[in-house]
Amino acid sequence: MLDAYPESRLARALLWSFGSLVLAFLILPTLIVVPISFSGSDMLEFPPRSFSLRWYSSFFGSADWMAALRTSLVLAGLTAVVSVPAAFLACIAIDRQGGRLARAIYAFAVIPSVVPGILLAIGLFFVLARLRLLGTLGGVLLGHAVLAIPVAVIVLYPAVRRFDWVQLQAARSLGAGWGRAIVGIMLPQMVLSLVSAALMAFLSSLDEAVISIFVSSGANTTLPKLMFISLRDQIDPTIAAISTLWTGLIVAVVLLFAARQRA
Amino acid sequence: MTAMTATVNAAGLRRDAAAERRFFLSLSLPSLAVVGIGAILPLFWILQQSLTTARGDFTVVNYTALLTNGLTWRSLLVTLELSGGTLVCCLLLGIPLAFLLASTSPRTASRLMVLVLLPLWTSILVRTYGWLVLLRRDGLINDLLVGSGLVSEPVPLVYNFTGTLIGMVHYMLPIFVLPTYAAMRDIDGNVIRAAASMGASLWHCFRTVILPLAFGGIVSGSVIVFVYTLGFFITPAILGGGRISPIAIRIDRTLSTLQDWGGAAALGILLLLIVAILGVTTLGATRLIRSKPGAD
Numbered sequence: 001m002l003d004a005y006p007e008s009r010l011a012r013a014l015l016w017s018f019g020s021l022v023l024a025f026l027i028l029p030t031l032i033v034v035p036i037s038f039s040g041s042d043m044l045e046f047p048p049r050s051f052s053l054r055w056y057s058s059f060f061g062s063a064d065w066m067a068a069l070r071t072s073l074v075l076a077g078l079t080a081v082v083s084v085p086a087a088f089l090a091c092i093a094i095d096r097q098g099g100r101l102a103r104a105i106y107a108f109a110v111i112p113s114v115v116p117g118i119l120l121a122i123g124l125f126f127v128l129a130r131l132r133l134l135g136t137l138g139g140v141l142l143g144h145a146v147l148a149i150p151v152a153v154i155v156l157y158p159a160v161r162r163f164d165w166v167q168l169q170a171a172r173s174l175g176a177g178w179g180r181a182i183v184g185i186m187l188p189q190m191v192l193s194l195v196s197a198a199l200m201a202f203l204s205s206l207d208e209a210v211i212s213i214f215v216s217s218g219a220n221t222t223l224p225k226l227m228f229i230s231l232r233d234q235i236d237p238t239i240a241a242i243s244t245l246w247t248g249l250i251v252a253v254v255l256l257f258a259a260r261q262r263a
Numbered sequence: 264m265t266a267m268t269a270t271v272n273a274a275g276l277r278r279d280a281a282a283e284r285r286f287f288l289s290l291s292l293p294s295l296a297v298v299g300i301g302a303i304l305p306l307f308w309i310l311q312q313s314l315t316t317a318r319g320d321f322t323v324v325n326y327t328a329l330l331t332n333g334l335t336w337r338s339l340l341v342t343l344e345l346s347g348g349t350l351v352c353c354l355l356l357g358i359p360l361a362f363l364l365a366s367t368s369p370r371t372a373s374r375l376m377v378l379v380l381l382p383l384w385t386s387i388l389v390r391t392y393g394w395l396v397l398l399r400r401d402g403l404i405n406d407l408l409v410g411s412g413l414v415s416e417p418v419p420l421v422y423n424f425t426g427t428l429i430g431m432v433h434y435m436l437p438i439f440v441l442p443t444y445a446a447m448r449d450i451d452g453n454v455i456r457a458a459a460s461m462g463a464s465l466w467h468c469f470r471t472v473i474l475p476l477a478f479g480g481i482v483s484g485s486v487i488v489f490v491y492t493l494g495f496f497i498t499p500a501i502l503g504g505g506r507i508s509p510i511a512i513r514i515d516r517t518l519s520t521l522q523d524w525g526g527a528a529a530l531g532i533l534l535l536l537i538v539a540i541l542g543v544t545t546l547g548a549t550r551l552i553r554s555k556p557g558a559d
Binding site for chain 2 (some may be wrong): 001002003004005008010011012015016018019020022023025026027028029030032033036041046082084085086087089090092094096097101105108109111112114115116117118119120122123126127142143145146149153159179190206207209210224227228231232235239240242243247250251253254
């Protein structure tokens with residue numbers, strides 16, 4: 001882009017140094033937790049004077065943390081299972097319908113992504129109390145599915161739009177029902193989009209905190225809620241261990257995905 | 264006879280087409296049901312709650328109490344200060360970063376992009392914890408500041424406005440950089456070569472060619488940053504340490520300490536209105552600017 005300015009070395013050096021500082025700002029908070037998580041001391045010291053795995057054992061050895069981890073993983077899986085098929089069907093409806101009604105359906109489905117989380121949280125708190133679902137896994141699942149559906153619709157809609165419907169008409173003319181035609185012809189061509197939608201839905205649920213803080217409790221307390229509570233009270237290095245594991249998981253997923261796409 | 268068969272067939276085909284449309288339309292029902300029960304119903308309930316007394320009668324007392332309370336205006340001001348401050352920081356940090364990404368080779372850009380995307384994918388609680396560790400009184404940043412002799416004693420960087428702002432900028436910066444970078448990358452290199460050949464300095468070219476051409480991306484990023492941060496809860500709750508109360512925090516406090524559902528609901532409607540008004544006007548303004556010939 002700047003090949004027309006070969007002589008402006010100074011400007012380029014300035015741009016690079018400023019840009020590197022901004023990148024450092026972006027990456028630093030994620031990196032700092034790694035050495036802290038291996039610290040042997042109760043104090044948050046940097047650099048740590050002694051190393052140990054005690055914060056990892058305090059995480060894996062705690063019944064509360066393990067229950068929260070299990071809840072969050074189950075919830076994230078269920079969120080993906082519920083929201084991706086629902087969003088996929090909605091995308092088909094939007095694409096086939098067309099016009100103003102289709103735009104209305106799309107807008108309705110993505111509303112939760114523009115409403116502040118705190119509003120969904122307190123509103124859902126009351127609705128779930130009325131339905132006697134407060135503190136149940138199903139209740140939190142409803143909240144997480146509401147947030148995951150917009151994500152899945154936004155990921156899937158372009159893929160559904162690109163799909164060539166003549167193929168389905170051919171399958172139909174050969175006697176396949178709509179269900180068979182969609183599952184047999186359409187689904188296999190959309191595996192990559194469906195997998196990325198499922199992954200995004202999974203991660204959005206795993207990371208969701210505001211709704212969980214208000215509507216999850218007891219045995220169904222999620223990991224982010226427990227992290228939030230313990231962050232508000234003290235800076236426990238156990239959180240550093242969880243953060244390191246979490247970031248490791250994200251890096252692994254991103255690398256795996258990048259490798260898959262290149263293959 | 265054939266004419267009659269044709270009308271019967273046409274009617275049948277129409278019926279089939281209508282049935283097919285209904286079938287496709289019905290596929291949207293699961294999503295609409297989940298969003299309806301999980302998001303729209305709760306919002307309607309908040310609206311209703313804000314307009315009724317504990318006994319269920321209609322009232323506007325929640326709103327009058329809200330608007331005459333100085334705390335409401337103060338938290339409204341803090342909310343706007345935080346969102347505005349986040350936007351300014353994102354512009355100052357994000358535009359140069361996007362320009363750097365756009366001006367390097369695609370290979371380098373995609374590598375640097377990983378550093379932008381990693382925080383985007385990291386849990387907000389992990390990132391908030393990282394800032395807590397960095398910004399504490401005896402944290403790394405204060406150690407560096409004191410050690411280098413820039414300040415004589417640790418600066419309060421967290422559990423206040425500064426800490427909240429840093430956390431929010433860190434959260435929004437990747438989201439701002441993505442559309443800005445996309446807009447800059449799409450600029451035709453020949454336009455810049457033309458500017459250079461006519462003697463424009465790099466700075467002049469940046470100001471008069473690159474920035475205007477990337478304007479659409481910068482505006483989309485800005486709208487997202489400003490509107491999205493209005494409802495932030497986690498970052499001010501942890502990095503604000505109870506001293507910073509934007510509207511989202513006030514809602515929580517009105518509920519948890521005062522148990523005042525009507526007041527919290529009215530605050531919620533106020534927040535929703537601000538988000539809606541700012542969202543719609545900024546989007547409308549963007550459209551207007553973009554539809555002007557020669558502006559995009």
